[in-house]
Amino acid sequence: MVEHTIKAFDEEINRLRGLVAEMGGRVETALEEAMTALVERDYEKAQRVIAGDQQVDALEAEVEKLVIQTLALRAPMANDLRDVVAALKIVGVVERIGDYAKNIAKRVPQLGDHPMVEPISLLPSMAQVAGEMVGDALNAFGSRDAALAEAVVARDHVVDSFYNSIFRTLVTYMMENPKTISECAHLLFIAKNIERIGDHATNMAEMVYYAATGHYLPERDRGTDTES
Amino acid sequence: MTEQLTPAPLKMAARNVNVFYGEKQAIKNVSIDIDNDHVIAFIGPSGCGKSTFLRTLNRMNDTVAGARVEGDITLDGENIYDPSMDVVQLRARVGMVFQKPNPFPKSIYDNIAYGPRIHGLASSKADLDVIVESSLRRAGLWEEVKDRLKDSGTALSGGQQQRLCIGRAIAVEPEVILMDEPCSALDPIATAKIEELIHELRGRYAIAIVTHNMQQAARVSQRTAFFHLGTLVEYGVTSEIFTNPREDRTKDYITGRYG
Numbered sequence: 324m325v326e327h328t329i330k331a332f333d334e335e336i337n338r339l340r341g342l343v344a345e346m347g348g349r350v351e352t353a354l355e356e357a358m359t360a361l362v363e364r365d366y367e368k369a370q371r372v373i374a375g376d377q378q379v380d381a382l383e384a385e386v387e388k389l390v391i392q393t394l395a396l397r398a399p400m401a402n403d404l405r406d407v408v409a410a411l412k413i414v415g416v417v418e419r420i421g422d423y424a425k426n427i428a429k430r431v432p433q434l435g436d437h438p439m440v441e442p443i444s445l446l447p448s449m450a451q452v453a454g455e456m457v458g459d460a461l462n463a464f465g466s467r468d469a470a471l472a473e474a475v476v477a478r479d480h481v482v483d484s485f486y487n488s489i490f491r492t493l494v495t496y497m498m499e500n501p502k503t504i505s506e507c508a509h510l511l512f513i514a515k516n517i518e519r520i521g522d523h524a525t526n527m528a529e530m531v532y533y534a535a536t537g538h539y540l541p542e543r544d545r546g547t548d549t550e551s
Numbered sequence: 552m553t554e555q556l557t558p559a560p561l562k563m564a565a566r567n568v569n570v571f572y573g574e575k576q577a578i579k580n581v582s583i584d585i586d587n588d589h590v591i592a593f594i595g596p597s598g599c600g601k602s603t604f605l606r607t608l609n610r611m612n613d614t615v616a617g618a619r620v621e622g623d624i625t626l627d628g629e630n631i632y633d634p635s636m637d638v639v640q641l642r643a644r645v646g647m648v649f650q651k652p653n654p655f656p657k658s659i660y661d662n663i664a665y666g667p668r669i670h671g672l673a674s675s676k677a678d679l680d681v682i683v684e685s686s687l688r689r690a691g692l693w694e695e696v697k698d699r700l701k702d703s704g705t706a707l708s709g710g711q712q713q714r715l716c717i718g719r720a721i722a723v724e725p726e727v728i729l730m731d732e733p734c735s736a737l738d739p740i741a742t743a744k745i746e747e748l749i750h751e752l753r754g755r756y757a758i759a760i761v762t763h764n765m766q767q768a769a770r771v772s773q774r775t776a777f778f779h780l781g782t783l784v785e786y787g788v789t790s791e792i793f794t795n796p797r798e799d800r801t802k803d804y805i806t807g808r809y810g
Contacts, residue, residue, distance in 0.1 A: 325803055327806070327807045327808050328807050328809065329807060400765065400769075400805040401793060401805055405795070537795030
Protein backbone atom coordinates (compact mmCIF):
# COMPACT_ATOMS: atom_id res chain seq x y z
CA MET A 324 0.00 0.00 0.00
CA VAL A 325 1.32 3.43 -0.96
CA GLU A 326 2.10 5.57 2.08
CA HIS A 327 0.09 8.60 3.06
CA THR A 328 1.60 12.00 2.45
CA ILE A 329 1.01 12.59 6.16
CA LYS A 330 3.21 9.95 7.80
CA ALA A 331 1.50 10.24 11.18
CA PHE A 332 -1.67 8.92 9.55
CA ASP A 333 0.14 5.73 8.52
CA GLU A 334 1.50 5.41 12.04
CA GLU A 335 -2.00 5.68 13.48
CA ILE A 336 -3.42 3.11 11.07
CA ASN A 337 -0.54 0.74 11.86
CA ARG A 338 -1.01 1.22 15.57
CA LEU A 339 -4.71 0.46 15.14
CA ARG A 340 -3.98 -2.72 13.21
CA GLY A 341 -1.38 -3.70 15.81
CA LEU A 342 -3.90 -3.30 18.64
CA VAL A 343 -6.52 -5.37 16.79
CA ALA A 344 -3.92 -8.11 16.17
CA GLU A 345 -2.84 -8.08 19.81
CA MET A 346 -6.41 -8.29 21.03
CA GLY A 347 -7.15 -11.11 18.59
CA GLY A 348 -4.05 -13.02 19.68
CA ARG A 349 -5.10 -12.77 23.32
CA VAL A 350 -8.57 -14.09 22.55
CA GLU A 351 -7.26 -16.99 20.46
CA THR A 352 -5.00 -17.94 23.36
CA ALA A 353 -7.88 -17.58 25.81
CA LEU A 354 -9.97 -20.04 23.81
CA GLU A 355 -7.13 -22.55 23.56
CA GLU A 356 -6.37 -22.31 27.27
CA ALA A 357 -10.02 -22.55 28.25
CA MET A 358 -10.27 -25.78 26.27
CA THR A 359 -7.07 -27.16 27.80
CA ALA A 360 -8.34 -26.20 31.25
CA LEU A 361 -11.60 -27.98 30.46
CA VAL A 362 -10.00 -31.18 29.26
CA GLU A 363 -7.37 -31.24 32.01
CA ARG A 364 -9.71 -29.92 34.73
CA ASP A 365 -7.08 -27.28 35.43
CA TYR A 366 -8.86 -24.75 37.68
CA GLU A 367 -5.89 -22.40 37.89
CA LYS A 368 -5.59 -22.17 34.14
CA ALA A 369 -9.33 -21.54 33.93
CA GLN A 370 -8.96 -18.75 36.50
CA ARG A 371 -6.17 -17.16 34.42
CA VAL A 372 -8.43 -17.16 31.35
CA ILE A 373 -11.19 -15.45 33.35
CA ALA A 374 -8.79 -12.84 34.73
CA GLY A 375 -7.22 -12.23 31.32
CA ASP A 376 -10.51 -11.03 29.85
CA GLN A 377 -10.03 -7.64 31.50
CA GLN A 378 -7.05 -6.92 29.29
CA VAL A 379 -9.11 -7.82 26.22
CA ASP A 380 -11.78 -5.35 27.30
CA ALA A 381 -9.13 -2.70 27.89
CA LEU A 382 -7.75 -3.24 24.38
CA GLU A 383 -11.22 -2.86 22.93
CA ALA A 384 -11.62 0.46 24.73
CA GLU A 385 -8.24 1.61 23.43
CA VAL A 386 -9.12 0.73 19.84
CA GLU A 387 -12.47 2.47 20.15
CA LYS A 388 -10.76 5.63 21.38
CA LEU A 389 -8.19 5.53 18.59
CA VAL A 390 -10.84 4.96 15.92
CA ILE A 391 -12.91 7.93 17.10
CA GLN A 392 -9.79 10.05 17.21
CA THR A 393 -8.77 8.97 13.70
CA LEU A 394 -12.24 9.64 12.31
CA ALA A 395 -12.29 13.07 13.90
CA LEU A 396 -8.77 14.17 13.09
CA ARG A 397 -7.98 12.45 9.79
CA ALA A 398 -11.41 12.12 8.17
CA PRO A 399 -10.31 8.91 6.41
CA MET A 400 -11.75 8.12 3.00
CA ALA A 401 -12.29 5.09 0.75
CA ASN A 402 -10.22 2.04 1.80
CA ASP A 403 -8.87 3.92 4.84
CA LEU A 404 -12.41 4.61 6.01
CA ARG A 405 -13.45 1.01 5.44
CA ASP A 406 -10.37 -0.20 7.35
CA VAL A 407 -10.97 2.05 10.33
CA VAL A 408 -14.66 1.21 10.56
CA ALA A 409 -13.85 -2.50 10.18
CA ALA A 410 -11.34 -2.24 13.04
CA LEU A 411 -14.03 -0.77 15.27
CA LYS A 412 -16.54 -3.47 14.38
CA ILE A 413 -14.00 -6.28 14.59
CA VAL A 414 -12.90 -5.45 18.13
CA GLY A 415 -16.54 -5.53 19.22
CA VAL A 416 -16.78 -9.05 17.85
CA VAL A 417 -13.41 -10.11 19.28
CA GLU A 418 -14.55 -8.90 22.67
CA ARG A 419 -17.61 -11.16 22.43
CA ILE A 420 -15.44 -14.10 21.45
CA GLY A 421 -13.32 -13.37 24.52
CA ASP A 422 -16.49 -13.49 26.63
CA TYR A 423 -17.34 -16.93 25.23
CA ALA A 424 -13.84 -18.18 26.08
CA LYS A 425 -14.30 -16.77 29.59
CA ASN A 426 -17.69 -18.44 29.85
CA ILE A 427 -16.14 -21.79 28.92
CA ALA A 428 -13.43 -21.29 31.57
CA LYS A 429 -16.07 -20.45 34.19
CA ARG A 430 -17.71 -23.83 33.68
CA VAL A 431 -14.51 -25.74 34.41
CA PRO A 432 -14.80 -25.65 38.21
CA GLN A 433 -18.56 -26.23 37.98
CA LEU A 434 -17.94 -29.50 36.21
CA GLY A 435 -16.14 -30.65 39.35
CA ASP A 436 -13.94 -33.69 39.60
CA HIS A 437 -16.40 -36.24 38.26
CA PRO A 438 -14.96 -38.71 35.79
CA MET A 439 -15.21 -37.21 32.34
CA VAL A 440 -18.17 -38.05 30.16
CA GLU A 441 -17.21 -39.49 26.82
CA PRO A 442 -18.76 -36.83 24.48
CA ILE A 443 -16.33 -34.22 25.85
CA SER A 444 -13.72 -35.63 23.47
CA LEU A 445 -15.44 -33.94 20.49
CA LEU A 446 -15.22 -30.44 21.92
CA PRO A 447 -11.48 -29.71 21.49
CA SER A 448 -11.58 -30.48 17.74
CA MET A 449 -14.62 -28.26 17.35
CA ALA A 450 -12.89 -25.48 19.28
CA GLN A 451 -9.81 -25.89 17.15
CA VAL A 452 -11.74 -25.26 13.93
CA ALA A 453 -13.52 -22.24 15.47
CA GLY A 454 -10.22 -20.91 16.83
CA GLU A 455 -8.58 -21.25 13.42
CA MET A 456 -11.46 -19.35 11.85
CA VAL A 457 -10.92 -16.53 14.34
CA GLY A 458 -7.18 -16.54 13.64
CA ASP A 459 -7.68 -16.57 9.87
CA ALA A 460 -10.26 -13.78 9.97
CA LEU A 461 -7.82 -11.64 11.94
CA ASN A 462 -4.93 -12.52 9.64
CA ALA A 463 -7.13 -11.64 6.68
CA PHE A 464 -7.71 -8.23 8.27
CA GLY A 465 -4.00 -7.81 8.92
CA SER A 466 -3.05 -8.60 5.32
CA ARG A 467 -6.25 -7.28 3.65
CA ASP A 468 -6.67 -10.75 2.20
CA ALA A 469 -10.18 -11.09 0.75
CA ALA A 470 -9.62 -14.70 -0.37
CA LEU A 471 -8.64 -15.77 3.14
CA ALA A 472 -11.73 -14.01 4.51
CA GLU A 473 -13.93 -15.88 2.02
CA ALA A 474 -12.34 -19.15 3.08
CA VAL A 475 -13.30 -18.44 6.70
CA VAL A 476 -16.92 -17.86 5.72
CA ALA A 477 -16.91 -21.12 3.77
CA ARG A 478 -15.79 -23.02 6.88
CA ASP A 479 -18.63 -21.95 9.17
CA HIS A 480 -20.66 -25.03 8.24
CA VAL A 481 -17.91 -27.27 9.69
CA VAL A 482 -18.46 -25.77 13.13
CA ASP A 483 -22.22 -25.99 12.69
CA SER A 484 -21.98 -29.69 11.77
CA PHE A 485 -19.81 -30.28 14.82
CA TYR A 486 -22.40 -28.59 16.97
CA ASN A 487 -25.31 -30.59 15.56
CA SER A 488 -23.42 -33.82 16.02
CA ILE A 489 -22.36 -32.96 19.59
CA PHE A 490 -25.90 -31.87 20.43
CA ARG A 491 -27.33 -35.23 19.34
CA THR A 492 -24.56 -37.16 21.06
CA LEU A 493 -25.08 -35.32 24.33
CA VAL A 494 -28.86 -35.69 24.28
CA THR A 495 -28.53 -39.42 23.66
CA TYR A 496 -25.91 -39.67 26.37
CA MET A 497 -28.10 -37.84 28.88
CA MET A 498 -31.03 -40.16 28.17
CA GLU A 499 -28.85 -43.17 28.75
CA ASN A 500 -26.98 -41.73 31.74
CA PRO A 501 -29.37 -39.44 33.60
CA LYS A 502 -26.83 -38.96 36.42
CA THR A 503 -24.60 -36.99 34.06
CA ILE A 504 -27.28 -34.51 33.05
CA SER A 505 -25.80 -31.53 34.89
CA GLU A 506 -22.34 -32.19 33.43
CA CYS A 507 -23.73 -32.74 29.97
CA ALA A 508 -25.77 -29.53 30.21
CA HIS A 509 -22.54 -27.61 30.85
CA LEU A 510 -20.93 -29.30 27.86
CA LEU A 511 -23.94 -28.40 25.73
CA PHE A 512 -23.54 -24.75 26.66
CA ILE A 513 -19.83 -24.96 25.90
CA ALA A 514 -20.58 -26.45 22.48
CA LYS A 515 -23.06 -23.63 21.86
CA ASN A 516 -20.43 -21.09 22.89
CA ILE A 517 -17.97 -22.55 20.40
CA GLU A 518 -20.63 -22.56 17.72
CA ARG A 519 -21.24 -18.86 18.39
CA ILE A 520 -17.51 -18.20 18.15
CA GLY A 521 -17.61 -19.73 14.66
CA ASP A 522 -20.51 -17.44 13.73
CA HIS A 523 -18.65 -14.40 15.04
CA ALA A 524 -15.50 -15.38 13.13
CA THR A 525 -17.69 -15.58 10.02
CA ASN A 526 -19.15 -12.13 10.62
CA MET A 527 -15.68 -10.78 11.17
CA ALA A 528 -14.53 -12.34 7.89
CA GLU A 529 -17.44 -10.66 6.10
CA MET A 530 -16.36 -7.30 7.53
CA VAL A 531 -12.80 -7.95 6.43
CA TYR A 532 -13.97 -8.85 2.93
CA TYR A 533 -15.87 -5.56 2.67
CA ALA A 534 -12.95 -3.56 4.06
CA ALA A 535 -10.56 -5.16 1.60
CA THR A 536 -12.72 -5.00 -1.53
CA GLY A 537 -15.44 -2.41 -1.00
CA HIS A 538 -18.03 -5.06 -1.89
CA TYR A 539 -20.24 -7.24 0.23
CA LEU A 540 -20.04 -11.00 0.05
CA PRO A 541 -23.16 -12.46 -1.53
CA GLU A 542 -25.77 -13.53 1.02
CA ARG A 543 -24.95 -16.99 2.31
CA ASP A 544 -27.16 -20.04 2.09
CA ARG A 545 -28.52 -20.48 5.58
CA GLY A 546 -29.55 -24.09 4.99
CA THR A 547 -26.69 -25.41 7.09
CA ASP A 548 -27.63 -23.49 10.23
CA THR A 549 -27.66 -25.27 13.53
CA GLU A 550 -30.67 -27.19 14.78
CA SER A 551 -30.92 -25.40 18.10
CA MET B 552 -27.68 -0.90 -2.53
CA THR B 553 -25.48 1.20 -4.72
CA GLU B 554 -27.17 4.29 -6.07
CA GLN B 555 -26.96 4.29 -9.84
CA LEU B 556 -26.10 7.19 -12.08
CA THR B 557 -29.73 7.74 -12.95
CA PRO B 558 -30.22 10.01 -15.93
CA ALA B 559 -32.03 13.19 -14.89
CA PRO B 560 -33.18 15.71 -17.51
CA LEU B 561 -29.97 17.00 -18.96
CA LYS B 562 -29.09 20.68 -18.62
CA MET B 563 -25.55 20.72 -19.98
CA ALA B 564 -23.58 18.07 -21.79
CA ALA B 565 -19.87 18.14 -22.63
CA ARG B 566 -18.67 15.68 -25.25
CA ASN B 567 -15.05 14.92 -26.09
CA VAL B 568 -13.87 18.29 -24.90
CA ASN B 569 -10.23 19.26 -25.43
CA VAL B 570 -8.81 22.56 -24.21
CA PHE B 571 -5.46 23.96 -25.27
CA TYR B 572 -3.49 26.88 -23.90
CA GLY B 573 -1.26 27.51 -26.89
CA GLU B 574 0.60 24.24 -27.44
CA LYS B 575 -0.20 22.86 -24.03
CA GLN B 576 -3.27 20.63 -23.74
CA ALA B 577 -5.05 21.34 -20.45
CA ILE B 578 -8.12 19.13 -20.95
CA LYS B 579 -8.06 15.80 -22.74
CA ASN B 580 -11.22 14.34 -24.20
CA VAL B 581 -13.57 14.99 -21.29
CA SER B 582 -17.27 14.09 -21.50
CA ILE B 583 -19.67 14.85 -18.68
CA ASP B 584 -23.35 15.60 -18.05
CA ILE B 585 -24.81 18.21 -15.72
CA ASP B 586 -28.41 18.25 -14.53
CA ASN B 587 -30.60 20.17 -12.08
CA ASP B 588 -31.00 17.43 -9.52
CA HIS B 589 -27.41 16.61 -8.76
CA VAL B 590 -24.74 19.02 -7.62
CA ILE B 591 -21.54 17.97 -9.33
CA ALA B 592 -18.17 18.53 -7.67
CA PHE B 593 -14.94 18.69 -9.63
CA ILE B 594 -11.96 17.58 -7.55
CA GLY B 595 -8.32 16.94 -8.28
CA PRO B 596 -4.84 18.26 -7.54
CA SER B 597 -3.74 21.74 -8.63
CA GLY B 598 -3.22 21.92 -12.37
CA CYS B 599 -5.45 18.92 -13.08
CA GLY B 600 -7.74 21.01 -15.28
CA LYS B 601 -10.84 21.11 -13.08
CA SER B 602 -11.11 24.93 -13.08
CA THR B 603 -10.25 25.10 -16.77
CA PHE B 604 -13.04 22.66 -17.48
CA LEU B 605 -15.51 24.60 -15.32
CA ARG B 606 -14.63 27.76 -17.24
CA THR B 607 -15.34 26.15 -20.60
CA LEU B 608 -18.94 25.74 -19.47
CA ASN B 609 -19.69 29.48 -19.77
CA ARG B 610 -16.85 30.35 -22.12
CA MET B 611 -14.81 32.18 -19.50
CA ASN B 612 -11.78 30.73 -21.28
CA ASP B 613 -12.57 32.98 -24.24
CA THR B 614 -10.95 35.78 -22.25
CA VAL B 615 -7.65 33.86 -21.96
CA ALA B 616 -5.25 34.59 -24.83
CA GLY B 617 -4.24 31.45 -26.73
CA ALA B 618 -6.99 29.30 -25.22
CA ARG B 619 -8.76 26.99 -27.67
CA VAL B 620 -11.68 24.66 -27.00
CA GLU B 621 -12.56 21.61 -29.12
CA GLY B 622 -15.50 19.27 -28.80
CA ASP B 623 -19.16 19.88 -28.06
CA ILE B 624 -20.65 21.62 -25.06
CA THR B 625 -24.39 22.05 -25.14
CA LEU B 626 -26.86 23.96 -22.99
CA ASP B 627 -30.37 22.57 -23.47
CA GLY B 628 -29.05 20.91 -26.62
CA GLU B 629 -27.65 24.14 -28.05
CA ASN B 630 -23.92 24.31 -28.80
CA ILE B 631 -22.55 27.12 -26.64
CA TYR B 632 -19.49 27.52 -28.89
CA ASP B 633 -21.65 28.08 -31.95
CA PRO B 634 -20.75 31.43 -33.60
CA SER B 635 -24.37 32.50 -33.25
CA MET B 636 -24.27 32.12 -29.47
CA ASP B 637 -24.54 35.43 -27.60
CA VAL B 638 -21.78 35.10 -25.01
CA VAL B 639 -23.18 37.79 -22.71
CA GLN B 640 -26.53 36.02 -22.71
CA LEU B 641 -24.78 32.68 -22.18
CA ARG B 642 -23.01 33.98 -19.08
CA ALA B 643 -26.33 35.16 -17.69
CA ARG B 644 -27.77 31.68 -18.20
CA VAL B 645 -24.64 30.03 -16.86
CA GLY B 646 -23.58 32.17 -13.92
CA MET B 647 -20.32 31.98 -12.04
CA VAL B 648 -19.16 32.51 -8.48
CA PHE B 649 -15.46 32.90 -7.88
CA GLN B 650 -12.95 31.96 -5.21
CA LYS B 651 -12.62 35.45 -3.83
CA PRO B 652 -15.88 37.29 -3.25
CA ASN B 653 -15.87 40.12 -5.80
CA PRO B 654 -18.86 42.38 -5.18
CA PHE B 655 -19.00 45.56 -7.23
CA PRO B 656 -17.96 48.68 -5.31
CA LYS B 657 -21.61 49.66 -5.21
CA SER B 658 -24.49 49.34 -2.77
CA ILE B 659 -25.85 45.93 -1.83
CA TYR B 660 -29.01 46.81 -3.76
CA ASP B 661 -27.10 47.79 -6.89
CA ASN B 662 -24.93 44.69 -6.78
CA ILE B 663 -28.06 42.60 -7.22
CA ALA B 664 -29.90 45.06 -9.50
CA TYR B 665 -27.00 45.48 -11.91
CA GLY B 666 -27.57 42.29 -13.93
CA PRO B 667 -31.36 42.54 -14.19
CA ARG B 668 -30.96 46.17 -15.34
CA ILE B 669 -28.54 45.46 -18.17
CA HIS B 670 -30.46 42.36 -19.24
CA GLY B 671 -33.73 44.30 -19.14
CA LEU B 672 -35.41 41.93 -16.70
CA ALA B 673 -37.22 44.67 -14.78
CA SER B 674 -39.61 47.20 -16.26
CA SER B 675 -40.03 49.30 -13.14
CA LYS B 676 -38.42 50.18 -9.83
CA ALA B 677 -41.03 48.00 -8.12
CA ASP B 678 -40.09 45.04 -10.36
CA LEU B 679 -36.45 45.56 -9.50
CA ASP B 680 -37.25 45.72 -5.77
CA VAL B 681 -38.96 42.36 -6.05
CA ILE B 682 -36.00 40.83 -7.88
CA VAL B 683 -33.54 42.23 -5.34
CA GLU B 684 -35.49 40.90 -2.39
CA SER B 685 -36.14 37.46 -3.86
CA SER B 686 -32.53 37.08 -4.99
CA LEU B 687 -31.21 38.06 -1.57
CA ARG B 688 -33.69 35.71 0.08
CA ARG B 689 -32.61 32.81 -2.11
CA ALA B 690 -29.00 33.66 -1.36
CA GLY B 691 -29.83 33.48 2.35
CA LEU B 692 -28.75 37.07 2.91
CA TRP B 693 -32.00 39.06 3.05
CA GLU B 694 -32.55 39.00 6.81
CA GLU B 695 -29.00 40.19 7.42
CA VAL B 696 -29.03 43.11 4.96
CA LYS B 697 -32.66 44.18 4.44
CA ASP B 698 -32.20 47.28 6.61
CA ARG B 699 -29.00 48.43 4.94
CA LEU B 700 -29.46 47.84 1.23
CA LYS B 701 -27.80 51.18 0.52
CA ASP B 702 -24.58 50.18 2.30
CA SER B 703 -21.64 49.22 0.14
CA GLY B 704 -21.39 45.54 -0.81
CA THR B 705 -17.72 45.61 0.02
CA ALA B 706 -18.53 46.52 3.64
CA LEU B 707 -20.04 43.07 4.26
CA SER B 708 -18.12 40.22 5.82
CA GLY B 709 -16.38 37.75 3.48
CA GLY B 710 -19.12 35.15 3.82
CA GLN B 711 -21.84 37.75 3.29
CA GLN B 712 -19.99 39.09 0.25
CA GLN B 713 -19.87 35.60 -1.23
CA ARG B 714 -23.59 35.13 -0.65
CA LEU B 715 -24.09 38.55 -2.25
CA CYS B 716 -22.19 37.29 -5.30
CA ILE B 717 -24.39 34.20 -5.39
CA GLY B 718 -27.45 36.47 -5.12
CA ARG B 719 -26.05 38.57 -7.97
CA ALA B 720 -25.72 35.44 -10.11
CA ILE B 721 -29.25 34.33 -9.18
CA ALA B 722 -30.77 37.74 -10.00
CA VAL B 723 -30.44 37.24 -13.75
CA GLU B 724 -32.41 33.98 -13.58
CA PRO B 725 -29.58 31.65 -14.55
CA GLU B 726 -30.09 27.98 -15.34
CA VAL B 727 -26.66 26.84 -14.28
CA ILE B 728 -24.42 28.14 -11.49
CA LEU B 729 -20.71 27.41 -11.65
CA MET B 730 -18.71 27.85 -8.46
CA ASP B 731 -14.93 27.96 -8.47
CA GLU B 732 -13.74 27.23 -4.91
CA PRO B 733 -16.44 29.51 -3.48
CA CYS B 734 -15.47 28.89 0.15
CA SER B 735 -11.70 28.83 0.10
CA ALA B 736 -11.51 32.36 1.49
CA LEU B 737 -14.24 31.83 4.10
CA ASP B 738 -14.28 30.68 7.71
CA PRO B 739 -16.08 27.44 8.64
CA ILE B 740 -19.34 29.14 9.66
CA ALA B 741 -19.55 31.16 6.47
CA THR B 742 -18.60 28.01 4.57
CA ALA B 743 -21.43 26.07 6.21
CA LYS B 744 -23.89 28.81 5.17
CA ILE B 745 -22.74 28.60 1.54
CA GLU B 746 -22.98 24.82 1.63
CA GLU B 747 -26.49 25.00 3.06
CA LEU B 748 -27.34 27.50 0.32
CA ILE B 749 -26.03 25.12 -2.35
CA HIS B 750 -28.25 22.45 -0.86
CA GLU B 751 -31.29 24.75 -1.08
CA LEU B 752 -30.54 25.88 -4.63
CA ARG B 753 -30.25 22.32 -5.89
CA GLY B 754 -33.15 21.32 -8.10
CA ARG B 755 -33.85 24.91 -9.16
CA TYR B 756 -30.45 25.35 -10.81
CA ALA B 757 -27.87 22.96 -12.15
CA ILE B 758 -24.79 23.46 -9.99
CA ALA B 759 -21.17 22.57 -10.60
CA ILE B 760 -18.54 23.32 -7.98
CA VAL B 761 -14.76 23.14 -8.05
CA THR B 762 -13.26 22.53 -4.63
CA HIS B 763 -9.94 21.57 -3.11
CA ASN B 764 -11.70 20.55 0.05
CA MET B 765 -12.71 16.93 -0.34
CA GLN B 766 -14.92 17.03 2.72
CA GLN B 767 -16.79 19.86 1.04
CA ALA B 768 -17.18 17.85 -2.16
CA ALA B 769 -18.47 14.97 -0.05
CA ARG B 770 -20.89 17.26 1.81
CA VAL B 771 -22.41 19.30 -1.01
CA SER B 772 -22.40 17.11 -4.10
CA GLN B 773 -24.26 14.06 -5.30
CA ARG B 774 -21.86 13.48 -8.20
CA THR B 775 -18.11 13.77 -8.09
CA ALA B 776 -15.68 14.02 -10.98
CA PHE B 777 -11.99 13.43 -10.31
CA PHE B 778 -9.58 15.11 -12.73
CA HIS B 779 -5.89 14.33 -13.06
CA LEU B 780 -3.45 15.72 -15.63
CA GLY B 781 -6.29 17.03 -17.78
CA THR B 782 -8.20 13.77 -17.96
CA LEU B 783 -11.43 12.81 -16.23
CA VAL B 784 -10.23 9.80 -14.25
CA GLU B 785 -13.46 8.89 -12.55
CA TYR B 786 -16.99 10.22 -12.46
CA GLY B 787 -19.62 8.75 -10.18
CA VAL B 788 -22.03 8.92 -7.28
CA THR B 789 -20.33 10.93 -4.52
CA SER B 790 -21.00 8.43 -1.75
CA GLU B 791 -19.43 5.70 -3.89
CA ILE B 792 -16.41 7.77 -4.87
CA PHE B 793 -15.60 8.48 -1.22
CA THR B 794 -16.19 4.98 0.13
CA ASN B 795 -15.22 2.77 -2.77
CA PRO B 796 -13.60 4.51 -5.74
CA ARG B 797 -13.01 2.33 -8.78
CA GLU B 798 -9.71 3.85 -9.85
CA ASP B 799 -6.46 3.64 -7.89
CA ARG B 800 -5.60 7.21 -8.82
CA THR B 801 -8.88 8.42 -7.29
CA LYS B 802 -8.29 6.35 -4.17
CA ASP B 803 -4.73 7.62 -3.73
CA TYR B 804 -5.89 11.20 -4.10
CA ILE B 805 -8.86 11.12 -1.76
CA THR B 806 -7.04 9.11 0.91
CA GLY B 807 -4.10 11.50 0.91
CA ARG B 808 -1.61 9.17 -0.78
CA TYR B 809 -1.19 11.27 -3.87
CA GLY B 810 2.51 11.17 -4.86
